[in-house]
Amino acid sequence: MDYGEIVKAASAAGFLCRGGFHPAPEDGVPGAAADGSETLIVLGNAGPAMWRAFQAAPSRAGGLDRWTRAQVSAFARPMKARAFFPFDQPFPPFQRWAAKAENLQASPLGILIHPEYGLWHAYRGALLFAARIALPAAESRPRPCDTCRDKPCLSACPVAAFAVGHYDVPKCVAHVASPRGTECLEQGCLARRACPVGLDHAYAPAQARFHTEAFVRAHRGKS
Ligand code: B12
Structure with a gap:
C-alpha cells in the first residue's frame, strides 16, 4: 500500500x-x-x-x-x-x-x-x-494570518463572539438562531467569510446553511 x-x-x-x-x-x-x-x-x-x-x-x-x-x-x-x-x-x-x-x-x-x-x-x-507508509513531506508555508494586517475575521462577527484565543459559543448560537442571525444561518459564519484567503473554495449557500444548522442543533442538544 x-x-x-x-x-x-x-x-x-x-x-x-x-x-x-x-x-x-x-x-x-x-x-x-x-x-x-x-x-x-x-x-x-x-x-x-x-x-x-x-x-x-x-x-x-x-x-x-x-x-x-x-x-x-x-x-x-x-x-x-x-x-x-x-x-x-x-x-x-x-x-x-x-x-x-x-x-x-x-x-x-x-x-x-x-x-x-x-x-x-x-x-x-x-x-x-499497521505499516510505516512513506509520506510526502509536509510543505512548510507561512501562516497567511501572520501577514494579514487588518484581521477582518476578528471584527466581522455581529455579536463579537470571537477574540484571539476565545470563542463565545453561547453568544454565537443565540445570535445565529435568532431572526437577526439569518445571514449567518443562510450564508455561513460572517467571521469565516470575512477572511480573504481561499475565497475560490468558499462553500456555496446550501452547504454553508447545512453546516450552520448542524452546528446550532449540535450545540442546542447539549445545553
Ligand atoms: C466540539 C466541537 C465544536 C463545538 C465547540 C468548539 C470549541 N469552542 O471548542 C461547537 C459545536 C461550538 C463547534 C463549532 C464549530 N466548529 Co467545531 N468541532 C468540535 C469537535 C467535534 C471537537 C473539538 C474537541 O473538543 N476536540 C478534542 C481536542 C482534544 O482536540 P484538539 O484537536 O486538540 O482540540 C483543538 C480544538 O478544540 C481547538 N479549538 C479551540 N477553540 C476552538 C474554536 C473553534 C471555532 C474551533 C473550530 C476550534 C477550536 O483547539 C484545540 C487545540 O488544537 C471538532 C472535531 C474534532 N474531533 O476535533 C470540530 C471542529 C474543531 N470544528 C470545526 C468547525 C469547522 C467548526 C465551525 C467553524 C463550523 C461548523 N462546524 O459549523 C463551528 C464554529 C461556528 C461558526 N461560527 O461557524 C472543524 C475545524 C476544521 C478546521 N479547519 O480546523 C472541526 C475539526 C470538525 C471537522 N469536521 O473538521 N465545534
Missing part, C-alpha cells in the same frame, strides 16, 4: 487525503503502536467536491456523518485500515492530527487555516495503517 493508492481511493469516495504522520504516544491516536511503526492518514474536504458527492448519494437522507462513516469504512476495509471520525465520542484530537499532518496552524478564529483553501476545509476521518 502506498500513499498514492490511498489518495486515489479517498478521491473516488469524495474525500481529499490531507497528509499523515507516524504516530508517537503523545499524538493520542487510540491503539497506535508506540514505536512510530504505523501511519495515520487524515481525510478531509475542501471547497464543494465532497458536498457534490454527498448530494448525489441516495443515502444522503441519513445525514453527512452517517454517509461519511459508510464511505470511509467501505474503502478502509479492503486496505485493512482502522478508521476514526471527528464526530465520534470522546472527540479524537483532529485539529492536532491535521496540524501535524499538513503543517498547518490555527487562525485567530480557532479553525486551522490552509494557505490555499483558507478556512474552507474540514476533516472527515483518519485512517490508521
Whole structure:
C-alpha cells in the first residue's frame, strides 16, 4: 500500500487525503503502536467536491456523518485500515492530527487555516495503517494570518463572539438562531467569510446553511 493508492481511493469516495504522520504516544491516536511503526492518514474536504458527492448519494437522507462513516469504512476495509471520525465520542484530537499532518496552524478564529483553501476545509476521518507508509513531506508555508494586517475575521462577527484565543459559543448560537442571525444561518459564519484567503473554495449557500444548522442543533442538544 502506498500513499498514492490511498489518495486515489479517498478521491473516488469524495474525500481529499490531507497528509499523515507516524504516530508517537503523545499524538493520542487510540491503539497506535508506540514505536512510530504505523501511519495515520487524515481525510478531509475542501471547497464543494465532497458536498457534490454527498448530494448525489441516495443515502444522503441519513445525514453527512452517517454517509461519511459508510464511505470511509467501505474503502478502509479492503486496505485493512482502522478508521476514526471527528464526530465520534470522546472527540479524537483532529485539529492536532491535521496540524501535524499538513503543517498547518490555527487562525485567530480557532479553525486551522490552509494557505490555499483558507478556512474552507474540514476533516472527515483518519485512517490508521499497521505499516510505516512513506509520506510526502509536509510543505512548510507561512501562516497567511501572520501577514494579514487588518484581521477582518476578528471584527466581522455581529455579536463579537470571537477574540484571539476565545470563542463565545453561547453568544454565537443565540445570535445565529435568532431572526437577526439569518445571514449567518443562510450564508455561513460572517467571521469565516470575512477572511480573504481561499475565497475560490468558499462553500456555496446550501452547504454553508447545512453546516450552520448542524452546528446550532449540535450545540442546542447539549445545553
Ligand atoms: C466540539 C466541537 C465544536 C463545538 C465547540 C468548539 C470549541 N469552542 O471548542 C461547537 C459545536 C461550538 C463547534 C463549532 C464549530 N466548529 Co467545531 N468541532 C468540535 C469537535 C467535534 C471537537 C473539538 C474537541 O473538543 N476536540 C478534542 C481536542 C482534544 O482536540 P484538539 O484537536 O486538540 O482540540 C483543538 C480544538 O478544540 C481547538 N479549538 C479551540 N477553540 C476552538 C474554536 C473553534 C471555532 C474551533 C473550530 C476550534 C477550536 O483547539 C484545540 C487545540 O488544537 C471538532 C472535531 C474534532 N474531533 O476535533 C470540530 C471542529 C474543531 N470544528 C470545526 C468547525 C469547522 C467548526 C465551525 C467553524 C463550523 C461548523 N462546524 O459549523 C463551528 C464554529 C461556528 C461558526 N461560527 O461557524 C472543524 C475545524 C476544521 C478546521 N479547519 O480546523 C472541526 C475539526 C470538525 C471537522 N469536521 O473538521 N465545534
